Amino acid sequence: MEGEEDQVTKQRLVEARARNISHNVRCTECGSQSIEDSQADIAILLRKLIRDEIKAGKSDKEIYTKLEDDFGETVLYAPKFDMQTAAIWLSPLLVAGAAGGLWAYKKHRQKTNVHIMALNLVRGIPLTPKEKETMLDVLTPPPGGTSSLSWWKRLLQQ
Known part of the structure; x- marks a missing residue:
């Protein structure tokens, strides 16, 4: 029972982190929506990628860096300040x-x-x-x- 509650709590944390990250990532197909709000195929794939990266133990910063490297700086709503x-x-x-x-x-x-x-x-x-x-x-x-x-x-x- 105890292990099951830990599993549920861990899943909720992963889901919360994934949603938070997804709200800050722009859909590359829609452009004006976050991947959390978009139903485009690429948005669904990016949400899955983010969840997989979280489960692999990556930090939010590492995930943002990977998305920026793969899709360019415009994929993030908050571009780096240079x-x-x-x-x-x-x-x-x-x-x-x-x-x-x-x-x-x-x-x-x-x-x-x-x-x-x-x-x-x-x-x-x-x-x-x-x-x-x-x-x-x-x-x-x-x-x-x-x-x-x-x-x-x-x-x-x-």
């Missing part, structure tokens, strides 16, 4: 950071120029038409006479 994937994953952040930096620099330059233009007015130096336009843009309140906190006040009143 310089190529880092460039792909981080490029949107770099572009957004550069765009944000340029925007902030332009705003800083515009504010700096406004201060210089205000000093020139105090000194009696006439403004160019472009400087007058910039000063009017900065000093003119937004249309509608609403303050920047008016949306917050409306939200609190509701």
Whole structure:
């Protein structure tokens, strides 16, 4: 009786590990499903392969490595992090950071120029038409006479 319970427990552990691994492996035929969810022939074979590898005493890492070696890096949902994937994953952040930096620099330059233009007015130096336009843009309140906190006040009143 005791040996039978151990056998059942061992089988449950194998099944749990196999399901966990199968959820992280992409079906090579379907592409968008894990082999756990897919009913394609290759998915069924891969599930059996994983169970056989677990029963042979292989670790999860060894099984993932074998699958990656046999079917390529795209078979895993979580590709390894190397310089190529880092460039792909981080490029949107770099572009957004550069765009944000340029925007902030332009705003800083515009504010700096406004201060210089205000000093020139105090000194009696006439403004160019472009400087007058910039000063009017900065000093003119937004249309509608609403303050920047008016949306917050409306939200609190509701």
